[in-house]
Amino acid sequence: MSNMTLAIIKPDAVGKRFTGKIIDHILSAGFDIAAMKKIHMTTEEAQRFYAVHKERPFFNDLVEFMTSGPCIIAALKKENAVEAWRATIGATNPEEADEGTIRKLYAESVQNNAVHGSDSDENAVKEIAFFFSADEILSE
Numbered sequence: 001m002s003n004m005t006l007a008i009i010k011p012d013a014v015g016k017r018f019t020g021k022i023i024d025h026i027l028s029a030g031f032d033i034a035a036m037k038k039i040h041m042t043t044e045e046a047q048r049f050y051a052v053h054k055e056r057p058f059f060n061d062l063v064e065f066m067t068s069g070p071c072i073i074a075a076l077k078k079e080n081a082v083e084a085w086r087a088t089i090g091a092t093n094p095e096e097a098d099e100g101t102i103r104k105l106y107a108e109s110v111q112n113n114a115v116h117g118s119d120s121d122e123n124a125v126k127e128i129a130f131f132f133s134a135d136e137i138l139s140e
């Protein structure tokens with residue numbers, strides 16, 4: 001499934017009413033939205049979603065941030081979706097993100113960085129399945 005990736009519009013960006021601007025950026029960059037919904041992650045979900053980072057010093061703050069308000073999650077479709085979406089969002093730290101990327105435009109800090117993107121095809125498949133059932137994903 002190398003044509004799909006998981007995007008999350010994080011609580012900072014949803015709270016600042018950047019959802020529309022970010023969805024416009026997604027569409028302008030040529031992604032199709034295969035699935036989208038608004039969720040408010042539980043602590044258990046955020047801990048499971050970010051389990052790979054559980055030994056990192058920022059883990060507890062990250063879980064608190066991701067559960068601080070609602071997120072918009074989406075399965076995005078495009079050729080080489082993972083790489084294309086990472087290029088569209090920019091570096092983790094917005095100070096290091098290229099001009100015109102979503103994080104450069106809308107992120108406030110390395111933690112509150114507006115959006116998530118899967119980092120590999122393997123993780124994209126897992127992350128999409130974490131939030132969406134197969135019948136929620138449209139291929140048209």
Ligand code: ADP
Binds near residue numbers: 058062111115116119
């Ligand atoms: P990315 O989201 O770019 O793939 P990581 O997977 O390394 O970045 O980290 C996951 C999330 O954890 C980041 O998007 C960010 O919200 C948070 N994070 C990463 N590094 C730090 C840090 N040094 N301090 C605080 N939060 C961080």
Ligand code: MG
Binds near residue numbers: 117118119
């Ligand atoms: Mg990551």
